[in-house]
Amino acid sequence: MQPAGSVRRRIKEVKLVYWRMIIKRGRQGLPLIKGVLLVAVGFCLVSIAVFKWPYLNLIPQTAPVFAPGGGNLSRSGLFLQVLGHYNLDFVRIISEELPLPSRYLPFQPAATTKLIPWLSLNSTGLGVDLKPINLVQTELGWFQQLVARGSERSTGANKSQIDEALTGLQAASVSVQEQKTQPAPQKAEGPPRVAIYHTHTSEDYVPSSGNTHTYGQEAGIVAVGRVLAQKIEEHGIGVIHNTTIHDAHVFREAYLRSGDTINSLLRENPKLDVILDIHRDAPSKDKAKSRDLTTAEIDGQPAGRVYMIVGTDRLGLTHPNWHQNHTFAQELQEQLEELFPGLSRGIKIDTARFNQHLHPRLMLIEIGGEQNSLEEAKLGASCLADALAAWFEKHDQD
Numbered sequence: 001m002q003p004a005g006s007v008r009r010r011i012k013e014v015k016l017v018y019w020r021m022i023i024k025r026g027r028q029g030l031p032l033i034k035g036v037l038l039v040a041v042g043f044c045l046v047s048i049a050v051f052k053w054p055y056l057n058l059i060p061q062t063a064p065v066f067a068p069g070g071g072n073l074s075r076s077g078l079f080l081q082v083l084g085h086y087n088l089d090f091v092r093i094i095s096e097e098l099p100l101p102s103r104y105l106p107f108q109p110a111a112t113t114k115l116i117p118w119l120s121l122n123s124t125g126l127g128v129d130l131k132p133i134n135l136v137q138t139e140l141g142w143f144q145q146l147v148a149r150g151s152e153r154s155t156g157a158n159k160s161q162i163d164e165a166l167t168g169l170q171a172a173s174v175s176v177q178e179q180k181t182q183p184a185p186q187k188a189e190g191p192p193r194v195a196i197y198h199t200h201t202s203e204d205y206v207p208s209s210g211n212t213h214t215y216g217q218e219a220g221i222v223a224v225g226r227v228l229a230q231k232i233e234e235h236g237i238g239v240i241h242n243t244t245i246h247d248a249h250v251f252r253e254a255y256l257r258s259g260d261t262i263n264s265l266l267r268e269n270p271k272l273d274v275i276l277d278i279h280r281d282a283p284s285k286d287k288a289k290s291r292d293l294t295t296a297e298i299d300g301q302p303a304g305r306v307y308m309i310v311g312t313d314r315l316g317l318t319h320p321n322w323h324q325n326h327t328f329a330q331e332l333q334e335q336l337e338e339l340f341p342g343l344s345r346g347i348k349i350d351t352a353r354f355n356q357h358l359h360p361r362l363m364l365i366e367i368g369g370e371q372n373s374l375e376e377a378k379l380g381a382s383c384l385a386d387a388l389a390a391w392f393e394k395h396d397q398d
Contacts (some may be wrong), residue, residue: 305370
C-alpha cells in the first residue's frame with residue numbers, strides 16, 4: 001500500500017497536468033477568439049450608432065459633417081443620417097464586391113432583426129448574409145479553414161434533404177471512363193487531359209425540373225457535365241467527370257470543398273491540361289429577360305449560351321497568375337465564335353478567384369440559365385465540347 005502522502009502527491013501531479021493542458025488549448029485558440037471578438041465589437045458599435053443612440057462623441061471633430069450639429073445633422077442616429085445623404089443601394093454593392101455569399105444562394109424571404117431594424121438578413125432575395133462572422137468566413141480563405149470547415153449548419157435545404165443528397169449523389173460520383181452504359185465512339189488514348197467538376201452540384205433548370213436547385217438526386221447541371229464529357233471524349237480526348245457533392249452542407253463553403261477536389265484530381269492526374277467548373281447561371285429575376293440573356297439559336301434550335309468567368313486577386317486572396325486563366329478564356333472564346341457565332345456570352349473578369357489559382361487553365365463556365373430547359377443546356381454543352389476540341393487541335397500544333 002502506498003503512503004497517503006505519496007497518493008496525495010500523485011493526485012496533485014495529475015491535476016497539474018490536466019490544468020496545463022487546458023491552459024495550452026486556451027492559448028492556441030486565443031488569436032481566433034480575439035479576432036471574433038474584434039469583429040463582434042466593431043459590428044456592435046456600428047449597430048449602436050445606427051440604432052439612434054445618442055451621439056457618443058467618438059468621431060473626430062476634424063470632419064465638420066461628423067461634428068455635433070455639423071451639416072445640420074442631429075446627434076441621434078448620426079450614421080443613419082449620413083448614409084441617407086447618399087443615393088446608393090448598399091446591399092447591391094456588398095453583393096457585387098463579396099460574390100461568394102450572394103451569387104448562388106437560393107432565395108430566402110427577408111427577415112428583419114428586432115435589435116437592428118435597418119438590417120435585413122437576406123434582403124432583396126439575393127441571399128446576402130450580412131452577419132459579420134459569416135462575411136469573414138466566406139471571403140477569407142484562411143479564416144474559413146479555421147472556423148467554417150467541418151460545420152454542420154446548413155442553408156437552402158433541410159437536414160433530411162442534405163443527408164439524402166450525400167447518400168444518393170455521392171454514389172453516382174464516377175468518372176466518364178467508368179460509365180459503361182454509353183461508351184464513347186472514339187476511345188481516348190493516354191492519360192486524361194480534361195477534368196470536369198461542379199462546385200454547385202445542386203444547380204438545376206426550372207423548365208425541366210421545376211426547381212432552381214435539386215437535392216437528393218442528380219441535378220441538371222451534373223447531366224450537362226456528363227454530356228460535355230462524353231462529347232469531348234468523342235474527339236479522342238481523355239476526360240474525368242467528377243460529381244463529388246460540394247454544396248450540400250453549408251452552401252457558402254462549396255468552394256472550399258471543390259478546392260480539395262481539384263487538388264485531389266491534380267495529384268492523381270498530373271497531366272491535366274484543362275479543368276472546367278461547370279455551372280448554370282441566373283442573370284435576372286425577370287424570367288423572360290433571364291431566358292433571353294442565356295439562350296441562342298444553333299442550327300434552328302435553342303441552346304443554352306456559354307459564359308466564362310475569370311477570377312482575380314482583387315479580394316486580396318493570392319492569385320498572381322490569373323492572366324494565364326484569362327488568356328485561355330480568350331482562346332476558347334475565339335473558337336466558340338468561329339464555330340457557333342452568338343453562343344458565347346463573353347468573358348467576365350470577377351473579383352473572387354474561384355479556385356482558379358490552382359491551375360492556369362481552370363475555368364468557371366456557365367452553361368445556360370435557370371430558365372433554360374435541360375435539353376437546351378445539353379446542346380450548349382455539346383457545342384462547347386466541339387470548341388474545346390478545336391482549341392486542343394490548335395494548341396497541340398503550336
